[in-house]
Amino acid sequence: MKTTKQLYSYYLVLPALLIYSIFFVIPAFAGFYYSFTDWRMDRLTLEFIGWNNFRTIFSDKTLILALKNTLIFAVVTVLGKNLVGIALAVALNMKLRTRNLLRAIFYSPSILSILVIGIIFTPILRTEGTLNHVFDTLGLHSLSQAWLTNPNIVVFTIAMISIWQHAGFQMAIYLAGLQSISNEYYEAATIDGAGSWKKFTNITLPLLLPAININVMLTLIGGLKVFSEVFVLTGGGPGNASQVVGTIILRAFGEGNWGLGTAINTLLFVAVTIIAIPLLIFMRRKEVAE
Amino acid sequence: MGFSRKLTIRNYIVEGFLLLSSLLILLPVMIMIIGSFKTSAEVLDFSLKFPKKWMFSNYMTVFREGGIGRAFLNSVVITGISSVINIVASSAASFILARRETKFANTLYMYFFMGLIAPMSTITTIRIVQWMGFYGSVTSVILIYASLNTAFSVFLYSGFIKTIPKALDEVAFLEGAGVFSVFFRIVTPLILPVNATVAIMVFMSVWNDITIPLYFLTDSSTWTMPLSIYNFYGKFSRDWNLIFANLVLTSLPVFILYLFGQKYIVSGLTAGAVKG
Numbered sequence: 001m002k003t004t005k006q007l008y009s010y011y012l013v014l015p016a017l018l019i020y021s022i023f024f025v026i027p028a029f030a031g032f033y034y035s036f037t038d039w040r041m042d043r044l045t046l047e048f049i050g051w052n053n054f055r056t057i058f059s060d061k062t063l064i065l066a067l068k069n070t071l072i073f074a075v076v077t078v079l080g081k082n083l084v085g086i087a088l089a090v091a092l093n094m095k096l097r098t099r100n101l102l103r104a105i106f107y108s109p110s111i112l113s114i115l116v117i118g119i120i121f122t123p124i125l126r127t128e129g130t131l132n133h134v135f136d137t138l139g140l141h142s143l144s145q146a147w148l149t150n151p152n153i154v155v156f157t158i159a160m161i162s163i164w165q166h167a168g169f170q171m172a173i174y175l176a177g178l179q180s181i182s183n184e185y186y187e188a189a190t191i192d193g194a195g196s197w198k199k200f201t202n203i204t205l206p207l208l209l210p211a212i213n214i215n216v217m218l219t220l221i222g223g224l225k226v227f228s229e230v231f232v233l234t235g236g237g238p239g240n241a242s243q244v245v246g247t248i249i250l251r252a253f254g255e256g257n258w259g260l261g262t263a264i265n266t267l268l269f270v271a272v273t274i275i276a277i278p279l280l281i282f283m284r285r286k287e288v289a290e
Numbered sequence: 291m292g293f294s295r296k297l298t299i300r301n302y303i304v305e306g307f308l309l310l311s312s313l314l315i316l317l318p319v320m321i322m323i324i325g326s327f328k329t330s331a332e333v334l335d336f337s338l339k340f341p342k343k344w345m346f347s348n349y350m351t352v353f354r355e356g357g358i359g360r361a362f363l364n365s366v367v368i369t370g371i372s373s374v375i376n377i378v379a380s381s382a383a384s385f386i387l388a389r390r391e392t393k394f395a396n397t398l399y400m401y402f403f404m405g406l407i408a409p410m411s412t413i414t415t416i417r418i419v420q421w422m423g424f425y426g427s428v429t430s431v432i433l434i435y436a437s438l439n440t441a442f443s444v445f446l447y448s449g450f451i452k453t454i455p456k457a458l459d460e461v462a463f464l465e466g467a468g469v470f471s472v473f474f475r476i477v478t479p480l481i482l483p484v485n486a487t488v489a490i491m492v493f494m495s496v497w498n499d500i501t502i503p504l505y506f507l508t509d510s511s512t513w514t515m516p517l518s519i520y521n522f523y524g525k526f527s528r529d530w531n532l533i534f535a536n537l538v539l540t541s542l543p544v545f546i547l548y549l550f551g552q553k554y555i556v557s558g559l560t561a562g563a564v565k566g
Contacts, residue, residue: 008389009469013398016383016440019375023437024405027418031411088308096305104552105312109319111548113498115516116537119523120322123336123530130321130336164314176560225409228500253413253505261413268409276407 028269035263041256053263063264066243069155070268073244074223076156080163081219082212085170090204092171093178103175106168117165118232122148125157148234151241158242162229166222170215177211178204217276224272326534333531348535352522356536360511361518365543368428368514369496372435373489380440380488381481384447385473389456399448405441412505419506426508434502439492446558450484451477487558490551494544515540 035053037046057063088106092099109117124130125147132144147157185203194202205212227246230236236243236251243251245268252261317338325333326348328341352358383402387395415434419425458480459472467475478485503517510521519536526532548555 007463007469008386010386012382012386012469012473016379016402016444017398019379019433019437020402020405020440022418023415023434024410024440025401027411027414028408030414030417034414034417091304091308094301094304096301096308098305098309102308102312105315108545108548109315111494111498111544112541113500113516113544115498115500115519116322116541119519119533119537120318124318124321168315172556172559176556180560221407231500231504249412250504258413258417262411265409265411265413269411272407272409280407 031262031266031269034259035266037259039259039262041258046259049259053260054267056260057264057267062240062243063248065240066245066248067267069242070224070226070244070246072155073159073162073226074220076159077162077166077223077226078216078219080159081167081170082215084163084167085174085215086208086212088167088171089174089178090200093175103172107172108168109165110169112165114165114228115232117161118229121161121233149238151238154234154238154242158229158233161233162223162226166219170219173215174208174211177208181207213280217280220279221272221276224268224275322534322537325531326538328531330529330531333534336530345531348531349539352532352535352539355526356522356532357518358515358536358539361513361515362543364428364512365497365514368431368435369493372432372439372496373492375432375436376439376443376492377485377488379436380443381447381451381478381485382473384444384451385477386469387444388448388451389459399444402441402444405438406445410438412501416505426506426512428507428512431502431506434506435492435496435499438502439495443488443492446488447481447484450481454480483554483557486551486554490547490554491558493547497544 034046036048036050038049038052039046092103092106096102126132127144127146127149129147131147135141135143145153148154181204185207186199189199189203225246226244227250230242230244230247231250234242236247245264249261249264252258252264320338321336324338324340325336327344327346329343329345332341387399387402416425419430419434422430424430454477458476462472462476497514498516499514500516500520503514507513507517510518513521519533519540522536523533
């Protein structure tokens with residue numbers, strides 16, 4: 001006689017396990033091995049070269065800049081998407097007549113391909129483009145910028161576009177979180193004479209922690225893996241000013257430096273894991289404690 | 291009385307501010323839509339001015355010269371098949387993992403969950419696909435998408451299947467049903483709404499993606515819609531009206547899906563927000 005547990009045969013896990021292992025897990029682990037080789041497109045043999053690829057990464061100015069840009073992009077977008085997302089969610093949780101329409105409008109850019117958005121913004125953000133034209137008309141000449149061609153601000157411009165696109169997605173998750181908070185808390189607080197800000201910090205924020213947790217994780221991981229935004233908007237330029245880890249890997253791939261490209265990917269893998277896992281554990285604990 | 295009036299005034303101010311901010315989203319999209327009906331000279335002001343004559347023929351030109359039909363079919367095949375594979379494989383796996391509740395099952399769940407965090411290793415995946423002999427093919431891209439979305443789907447399905455009482459399958463087992471018929475006859479009908487959520491989420495992310503085709507589709511005749519715009523953008527870089535028409539056509543399928551599938555998107559997001 002089989003116990004009930006054994007009735008749930010692992011055969012049903014097999015297809016998912018095979019597809020996921022072959023096309024995701026095995027390449028990831030193979031990546032660790034190839035990171036320590038001089039693997040190139042144009043050679044059949046490869047040699048083990050120890051830490052050389054990593055030494056190259058940390059001595060190459062462009063690669064260091066790419067690491068720095070990736071971090072800047074991740075931090076700016078985590079803050080922007082979550083602050084705007086929470087603000088929109090709280091506002092659109094109020095009883096407003098147009099709230100369903102407004103929710104749909106703010107969510108809608110996140111269903112578009114980044115390629116579509118990148119191409120729309122190209123003429124808008126040009127130095128002679130629509131945005132600067134609007135600023136000039138309003139008499140705000142000082143706000144006009146070379147948005148995509150000034151090396152000092154290009155990463156921030158790309159981050160702003162990413163926030164423009166995705167803050168509505170974060171808003172939707174925060175809205176779902178807000179709707180799971182019982183109204184009784186707010187009623188009790190009103191009786192105790194708490195103001196709006198006090199209710200927000202003492203009730204909304206703590207009870208929104210699961211949603212904040214998932215959103216910070218999603219935006220942070222997404223931010224570190226950034227590729228398409230940069231690829232579409234600047235291709236890493238001007239010069240190399242907006243290169244990020246994702247575009248550098250594509251460049252290394254194109255140049256045939258597969259060992260080096262894999263090493264950069266491994267670095268990203270380690271960084272994401274080191275940042276994400278403790279944060280996941282820490283936030284889970286905090287949630288329980290609340 | 292005074293208090294509630296103060297609240298109403300506050301709501302008006304918030305609403306007004308939000309309506310104004312929504313222009314930030316709407317204006318760029320409007321520039322694209324209006325621009326797609328202009329002549330190639332008119333469109334260059336990138337403004338909200340309506341065209342003198344609405345050029346519906348722009349869309350015909352894009353269909354004729356942009357190879358849109360082919361790219362559309364490629365997108366449908368790749369997106370459709372990878373979603374189906376992903377749904378069947380992930381829901382079956384989640385069913386077992388959610389029911390077993392053993393340490394091993396839990397470890398397997400974590401093994402899948404890691405896929406939500408870790409970045410994909412593109413270059414070595416190419417190596418594996420080459421070694422299996424189908425690099426550059428549509429099949430490889432379908433399997434890669436099915437694989438990349440496994441973590442997210444297993445996460446959603448597991449949460450939902452745990453809320454279905456085990457008693458239902460135990461009765462079926464007692465009557466002599468096997469695990470396959472329990473899964474397909476009892477569990478599958480109950481998880482249909484989750485299937486819709488996963489289908490829409492996977493469909494949208496695959497439809498819009500450019501990274502995988504860029505690395506894995508070496509032959510431009512197999513390109514998906516977003517990537518084929520890139521080609522078009524290079525070829526017609528002076529005809530912004532045609533480029534805009536192409537962008538509108540590429541966005542239309544996901545927009546229609548969004549209109550009809552909103553309910554399922556929201557329920558997917560709710561699962562994420564509540565379970566964290």
